[in-house]
Amino acid sequence: MTAISNKIINRLTLYHCILKYTAKDQTNISSFEIADLLNLNDSLVRKDIALCGVLGHKKQGYFIDDLKKAIEQKLGFTEHKEVFVIGAGNLGTALVKYADFKDYGIDILALFDNNVDKIGQEVNGKRVLALKKLEDLVARINVKNVILAVPPQVAQEVTDYAVKCGVRFIWNFTPTVLKVPKSVTVYYENIVSSFMQMRNSTIS
């Protein structure tokens, strides 16, 4: 996709959420409705949407189906990425169940865990495999992306192992900073930082 700022990506995914959950019999939506739900200026909404190549119709606003598809194309929901989840605890399980990730181009293939009680179970249709099988799986199906959802105490140890297995991209949901070789990229999902950013809002 052509480069758009993170702020615009953030807003477009929220517009998409709105469209996804509109009533089945609603076919149109206006920039004013979207702006109102998100406390944004309606001209900003129209500008963002124009970036997706969609223009509103006078009085009718946008056709929901068309707008939804245009956002999906702009944000690349249709270019699927395959990932493994490491950690089948509450966080890993929540992520596998979260939000029909597949609709957004995130294909979770399997979970990995060390806990014998979890191995062999299924979470939302995905099998939990023994962590020691990761190396074989990475080699065999050439998937090098993982979501890390283990307890912080073992995050570095598990990362070292994953890197040894050939993993090259880690989406890190643990509140830890990971030491990795330069050939590996870590993306931090920093929930604490989110909290710190929002406490300057009106949280009382």
Added chain:
Amino acid sequence: MTAISNKIINRLTLYHCILKYTAKDQTNISSFEIADLLNLNDSLVRKDIALCGVLGHKKQGYFIDDLKKAIEQKLGFTEHKEVFVIGAGNLGTALVKYADFKDYGIDILALFDNNVDKIGQEVNGKRVLALKKLEDLVARINVKNVILAVPPQVAQEVTDYAVKCGVRFIWNFTPTVLKVPKSVTVYYENIVSSFMQMRNSTIS
């Protein structure tokens, strides 16, 4: 705290993560070590840290304890905010167990759920209460902040109820946009947007 940008808040929380998990016998850390772990420029690290009123010592770098405390003060980890979690499923449970939230000034008081199997249980020392008790609790202890971690299908319905109960701030972990009166603030924890932002990195 004095206003600092979200990017700086994000980096400072990551520096704090590093300090939190250094080996117990390590007393000092250099800006180069921090920069190396996060793939940042070391001068940027020193600039961020100077904002917290801490200067490094030649050859010794920073004293870890001092730097940790300075970041905590700068980011306001010591100003505690009390919150309820609505939803005691995997996501709510993961959040309650996540990262010693209390260390960051987030005091989770209780969880709320409709599921009779969950009501009365404890998660990480926090009681799960019946959702219908929310109104009474909000009124009685005057806590108006909630973390929303329910299935997306019921997010709006639960939000309507929470607003009726007096909730004024919602940290929304569900992939939905919520309709609320102007007196209520919603902060979106947008995991899908994170993914879209990072897929432009080196995910393969």
